[in-house]
Amino acid sequence: MKKTIVFVIALAMVASMLAFAQKEEKKAEAKVDPAKELASAIERGKALFNDPKLGTSGMTCSSCHMAGGTKPGKMGQMTIDPFDALGAKYPAYFMMAKRVMTLSQVINWCIMNPLKGKPLAWDDQRLADLAAYCASVKQAPEKQEKKE
Numbered sequence: 001m002k003k004t005i006v007f008v009i010a011l012a013m014v015a016s017m018l019a020f021a022q023k024e025e026k027k028a029e030a031k032v033d034p035a036k037e038l039a040s041a042i043e044r045g046k047a048l049f050n051d052p053k054l055g056t057s058g059m060t061c062s063s064c065h066m067a068g069g070t071k072p073g074k075m076g077q078m079t080i081d082p083f084d085a086l087g088a089k090y091p092a093y094f095m096m097a098k099r100v101m102t103l104s105q106v107i108n109w110c111i112m113n114p115l116k117g118k119p120l121a122w123d124d125q126r127l128a129d130l131a132a133y134c135a136s137v138k139q140a141p142e143k144q145e146k147k148e
């Protein structure tokens with residue numbers, strides 16, 4: 001009888017130790033910093049923005065979206081507005097494709113048309129990186145500069 005009790009207690013201790021070890025492992029996994037991950041996606045997207053290898057026309061995104069999309073650009077007669085908080089704008093009607101698109105679809109549209117490249121697959125990290133970069137560009141409203 002005593003032996004059984006000791007055995008049960010020992011078993012319970014082992015079980016709780018295992019549970020503790022598992023929790024510690026989860027904690028280590030949780031160390032991924034989402035803000036840091038986003039910041040590096042934006043950095044990679046910024047590099048892709050100047051990468052002619054996305055297409056075959058020799059153009060990059062910066063050929064039309066000046067200064068990384070922070071300044072207005074020109075295409076023939078058309079003025080291209082600088083990017084501004086695109087994460088909040090899309091999905092929206094995209095004039096040039098004459099339909100509603102997500103931000104990723106707009107990016108692929110620009111890859112396929114001006115850049116004459118192949119569209120990126122929905123789960124291609126480069127598409128998320130480009131979208132992260134484009135969405136990160138915000139025009140600073142003068143009013144916001146007054147910090148009170």
Ligand code: HEC
Nearest residue numbers: 059060061063064075080081083106107110111114130134
């Ligand atoms: C030949 C010029 C040209 C190139 C090169 C180009 N785009 Fe565009 N892009 C446009 C035009 C024109 C628009 C439509 C602008 C508008 O509606 O104000 C546009 C719109 C966009 C928009 C939506 C902007 C908004 O304000 O709603 C995004 C995002 C975008 N492009 C991303 C890209 C990316 C990423 C690349 C590179 C892969 C790229 N573009 C390459 C011409 C270009």
